[in-house]
Amino acid sequence: MGMSKFVAYVGTYTHENSIGIHVYDVDPNTGIFTERGVEPINNASDLDVSRDGKFLYSIEDEGVASFSIDKNGDLKKINQANIGGMRGCCVTCDSKRRYLFVGGFHDGRVTMMKLNEDGSIEGVADGIFHQGVAISSHDRRLDHPKVSSVRLTPDEKFLLAADYGLNQVKVYELDYENGKMRLCDNIHTNLDSCPRAQKFSADGRFLYILGELTNEIEVYAYSLKDGKPDFEQIQAIPSLDNANLSDLSSELVISDDGKYVYVSIDGFHGVSWFARDEKTGLLTHKGQEPTSGYFPKSMAVLPGGKYIVMLNHDSDEMRTFIVDHKTETILMMNFPIKINKPNSIRIVEIP
Structure with a gap:
């Protein structure tokens, strides 16, 4: 990986023995994580790093918090702000650091928060509570709005708020000048899917939505038609063979x-x-393996793609695996890294 330096930030739940966000030096050539410190914060369940790598934003019990990232990758807290609702679940910011977007799992609220030039959080600009109930065949999870992830479209004109409880992804048009969100579309995911995570391909042409309960990945082609977002489902593939x-x-x-x-x-x-066809966006399942721990909540691919790291939440550890796509296997490498209740990870290149 040349002379690049990489740092990992791992958010944890702090109701037991952890105290906040753990900071690690990362060697993507060996998959080794070396801890350098912990930044105190209450229940950093989700993190996002600004596109320029200068600031980190985190969920916390009190709302959201901002941190500066220095030239070595260390964190220093700037401020915190209330989000105007119950505790948040997920967070993301736009590439120009104008606004921070927060999703609330407990109250079904999406919040748009103004950011200042120095990286600090000014406060709430707009907030919308989701309403309604889902059509469900059997499951109690689909009983009231629960925002499980927020994601900007690659053109950053729209915000996608996946609602686990309503079984849909709400699409908001963004007014950056006035700090407002306007509902403009709904993506109705498959029955009882409980959308949990969503990612766009780097070219912005495809959206991947992960259903927790159906254990499916729904693939959508994304485009703009007359300035309006258009999502067409082109595939739904099981995330696991013989899932239940x-x-x-x-x-x-x-x-x-x-x-x-x-x-x-x-x-x-x-x-x-899964292997991904870059032209069509379609997926082909290639393999599945246990990760020698309990309830992996989050994961990351290390730069270069040689290793993946799994956050085994309930067994209080991180484990790295080397990926061999020729043999379609993964192999655990290095000793497990003990960390209490890890839940979110971001790996950043430090110039």
């Missing part, structure tokens, strides 16, 4: 080269992976 209701697909990531998609699966205690 207790498997519960959790996180979806795409490799930097766009050739592979990985899914962490709670109840299976493992990972499943």
